[in-house]
Amino acid sequence: MLKELYLEAIESIKSSAESDQNKIERRRKILTEGKIFKIETSGGEKAFLAIQDLAWGHIKATFGESPRTAHKSLAEKELKEAIAEAKDRLAADATLRQALIETYFKAIYSSPETLFEVPRLRVVKPIFDSQARAKAGQDFPAAFAAHRDTWYANPTSQINLWVALHDVKATETFVFYPQLFKQVVQNGSARFEYEKFKTQAGFGNSQWYSADLYPYASQDLSSQDEHSFALKQGEAILFAADHLHRTLAHDSEEMRFSLDLRGCLPTDSETGLCAPGIDNQSKGNAICDYRPGKVSTGQGNES
Ligand SMILES: [Fe+2]
Numbered sequence: 001m002l003k004e005l006y007l008e009a010i011e012s013i014k015s016s017a018e019s020d021q022n023k024i025e026r027r028r029k030i031l032t033e034g035k036i037f038k039i040e041t042s043g044g045e046k047a048f049l050a051i052q053d054l055a056w057g058h059i060k061a062t063f064g065e066s067p068r069t070a071h072k073s074l075a076e077k078e079l080k081e082a083i084a085e086a087k088d089r090l091a092a093d094a095t096l097r098q099a100l101i102e103t104y105f106k107a108i109y110s111s112p113e114t115l116f117e118v119p120r121l122r123v124v125k126p127i128f129d130s131q132a133r134a135k136a137g138q139d140f141p142a143a144f145a146a147h148r149d150t151w152y153a154n155p156t157s158q159i160n161l162w163v164a165l166h167d168v169k170a171t172e173t174f175v176f177y178p179q180l181f182k183q184v185v186q187n188g189s190a191r192f193e194y195e196k197f198k199t200q201a202g203f204g205n206s207q208w209y210s211a212d213l214y215p216y217a218s219q220d221l222s223s224q225d226e227h228s229f230a231l232k233q234g235e236a237i238l239f240a241a242d243h244l245h246r247t248l249a250h251d252s253e254e255m256r257f258s259l260d261l262r263g264c265l266p267t268d269s270e271t272g273l274c275a276p277g278i279d280n281q282s283k284g285n286a287i288c289d290y291r292p293g294k295v296s297t298g299q300g301n302e303s
Pocket of ligand 1: 147148149245
């Protein structure tokens, strides 16, 4: 059954006055309790505006003035190329990455040792056939099957920032299974090797492959409650990469665009501050491709 996800709002994100202790405690709750936080926005904050402006600049440069309906005018091959190009442009934008990192650091304790991946653009086309929608997880497991990012060799102390690039309904985002955060879920991560994955597949291609390269839950989850969420443009959530989650196949008229940034403080794992990671058998470590971000020293000057 689809239920509403409980999101704890971060009230103090607009001021930079929050204590490090609060941010450390938030990180602990995310990793060890599986709490999912929502970063609200009034729309006027500098970093939030920069994220939207930069992201949509790249997307429009690639798709034209109406990106969300580009699937109606482009052939599948052209659409695939446009999505790949937009993903590359966003991933290469250091200013966008830094704006995302600033948002991340406002919510979670900042340390110069924190490592981040490049920003990832996600694009989800609508599927209008209800039967095809119901089978999307089987037909396109890379895009729609339930998984933990840790099964992709992402660190168990990783926290993901997911940003809405437009208003999204609860049927257009993705679902979590909070009840399974600390429970073993059968999965195919044993066959996942990070280095092999990088050369043979890659994150940017996930919508177009159904290959075995992508790990996903192999047990039946149909009796499990699924928890989804709606966001307004610019709002974001923070969650442990070890949470089981699944992108929803939607039937909205427009394509869904979102942005995410994955961050990890490597010393967290050494001190035992990490998510359960109890059913991960992947090989390798994605953190070898993560890089530090600048820690902003500015106080109270972001809105
Ligand atoms: Fe994921």
